[in-house]
Amino acid sequence: MMKRVKRSKKRDERIVNDPFKKLPNDLNVEILMKMPPRSIARLRFASKHLSSIILDKEFTKLYMTRSSTQPRHLISVHRGGSSMQMQRFHSLSQDHPSFSNHEKVSYKLDPNLPYEFTPPVRGLICGRNGTKMMVGNPSTGQFLTLPRVKTTRRGIISFFGYDPVNDVYKVLCMTILQGRQRRGSKVVSEEHQVYTLAQRKWRMIESSLISFDLISEEFNAIKLPEDIPCVVNYTGKVAITSWPTRNGEVHLWILEDANKQEWSKVSIVVPSWIDLIDIHHGYRFRGTLSTGELIFSPWTLPINPLYFISYNLKENIAKKVVVEELEEPYVSREVYFDHVESPMFCQM
Template sequence: MSDYLPEEVVLQILYKIPVKSLIRFRCVSKSWNSLITSSAFIHSHLTPSLSLPSNSDKLIVKDYDYRNEVVTYKFIHDENNDYSLHQHVEFPLRDGGYTYLQLIGSVNGLFCLFESEQIILWNPYIRKFITLPKPLPKTYRPIAWTYSYRYGFGFDPRNNDYKVVRMSERSKAKPPLVEVYSLKEGSWRRKTSAATLLKPGIAFEGQSAMAALNGAVHFRHCQSKLREKLEFDIFGFRGSLSVVCYEPPHRSCSIWVMKKYGVVKTWSKLFTVDLCGVIKRVIGFRKNGHIFVAAKLGLGDELNLSSYDPESQQLKNKKLGISGWPSSFCADNYVKNLILLDKPVLFDKANGALSQWVVSRKRKSR
């Protein structure tokens, strides 16, 4: 039928087709396969989804099995309180020796993970991942420098590009080194101009302490005089920058939001959470206004992902079937998309890793 319709009409129809169907439609013809796997189509198909509220009803949740030291991911729907069924997502590199990959961040349903210096971009919905080349060769003497790396992951709307940021802490007299990987260009670049904007001796806290928002990657950093007084995490909250401040001695935390991005005076406190010796960490925000938290509900060291109602100040759905350590939890929105579909299957000789399609059985836990 597409032979009798203008190309513009065919495109408008395909933009409204779900991702799962588009994967199958690649078999219709070579021209359709070329169209659906093109970078321009992938971005245009995703664009309408980006206009939806950031607190969508689709979540991907990370869970750490501390007994077997294995990370698992699950898709859940936040449209009701029934979490009895989860769709497990088999992570592709588990059989390759990757038992624990730390999450750097996620944007538009694309996830960035790393272990040691191995960085991976993963689209769990289409079950495809790629391994990135290693950052630029070091041009310094290891003995004269001490480095601690911090990573970030974000989306640049100016050129529709996904980017990984790596900052290397140096001596107190020098600003961090800043390196950026562009998915569109497929390479790393050292940003000397960006490094000059950062203060010498800056120290970044926590690898996961970052949030991608408004085309920027936000990190939390600390000064020595504040380290023992205040602890905080940063999140994206309904399209705004949010901060969760844990007040010593860790009996409560307050949640703040910047109502107008970039304007310091617009910081406003939403509410205070009484940790009551049970809640250990705020993990994320739900569509219904509740908060995902890591709570200690048993006698052991294991924590459970739970839901907290700030109005009643009570835990709801105390056990959602997901457990682990405070640092292993994450709960983030995801969007079904075709990102990475246009990337070839390659073997990276330098890193000894394969970027590939992964076929795995979908199953539900009971």
């Protein structure tokens, strides 16, 4: 015989003892706007009234409108260890990139699954290990594990983006015919799957390569002017770039019109390049910041302290920006630029 479970008539303590419910809604929003995302995440579980505000899309938009004027560097650090591996994210001001004043969020990973992360998009970031994928907010430490990519092939390339028309984030996974890629080799894509956050499933789409429209979910073939695989954002436009030469010369091919397949070429010489770099390291052009500065970073390890080269094209001034030395052991790390902090909670 089944027994009925009596539910407690006691009201949710978050409602009864919620001091924020007594405050005007505008004041609550103003309080939240002054807090870092990590603190907002904690308040969501402390106050039911604040939780309703925090989960509202309008608050997320308002918060991100403000944080977009204060872009940050996001440093992903993968700590190693025999018993535990930790993915740690450091968020630093782009104006004053110092570890003495930064936000730090840690996320414990499966010890046997080091994730490879894509650049953050509007506050969220996507990580992949084989067919396992996760999407999360590095500013709050909240991550969701997505359903496995359905494929029997080993080679997978993944991309993460935002559809502004439908206000959704999407993950694109392409399975490739050859499992191991070498520089200069051709990548042949066979299967294409799209995952939209909140839809809880992968969808197979028909397509050819190379550009992918996140809104229409269609591919368009774009013929490259040169066989160069390095793609960057150059002042808001797609560009491919050569590796910097010893004297700091970089060649860029900029896509002016995707429909007409029109490209323009720009050559840049970074002043004082040889005085700023370490000749024992290779460098790559990372693209432009929202401020218009061109960023170059070393890609060979180890690099400690972490640094990059910033070039102001208008003023023709280049400088070396040093980030203080990491005081923790690490296996790998990556720097992402123009990161916009968000209080958004990911939902399946």
